[in-house]
Amino acid sequence: MEVKLIDFLCGALMKKSAFKSFSGTRAYCPPEVKANGRYHAKLTLVWTLGILLFAMECGHFPPDLDLNMISENNWIRPGLSQECCQVICDCLLPDPQKRLSLDEMHLHDWFKVTE
Template structure:
């Protein structure tokens, strides 16, 4: 198991535990699952986390809503996911596996919580060369040159997440080609939503929207 040394802890802890603790440092972060306790054994560890009730993962939530969400609902949810991603990076945590199955939704309050830091890593300025996470959310630079940076990769994952939330399916290569050219459309989606998808899913990572500025996009200014 990968280990991590944390200030205030006498010995190293499993990476997943350490990253979860780091992501929750400082003021309470409602968008990130809280670790209540853990037990580190020789060949395994146990994590006790606060389970929001009632809650289901985002994939099930979308399925129960007819396989896709309206823009208003998608906007409420992904705004919180963006906040969670930014908090993680602010605390030097790179989650690396933001996807529907790792997001819990409270059906009463519509509050989202990011879970499962098993694929995570510490933030670094230089490129990562080992992929960890879910292939469906993998950005093109990983297969093109085997290198990727934390923030552009996170933005790509958020773009894939948004696409699947409002379109019912995973984007095809043809979709991604049109999106990269900013010429993709879908009946029923606003221009602002399409532009948000364009901003996230550019094949060139340097052309993607800045993670810290995602919440300022025009799509989030649309009146409900």
């Protein structure tokens, strides 16, 4: 299981301090950018991966209704496993401090290989 991310000149070098200007695609913009104009790279990357996973599994970007249900950890989608729905919820929590961390992401049940 190897994931390769490609950046088409929309990102910036990762740093430990907060970024003050968002330089990515607006559809992937996390709520903390809209709320206070600041964000941290790893937490934003998790949000972005959650949006990407939602779009790949559902065929469209999450509308506000889905994001509200996700923020309440009350979102399911027919045809998706409970683990898939949960990893999406864990990535798309509006509070970045409660969001799944990048270091923990690969340990999520959705990534476990079953025979």
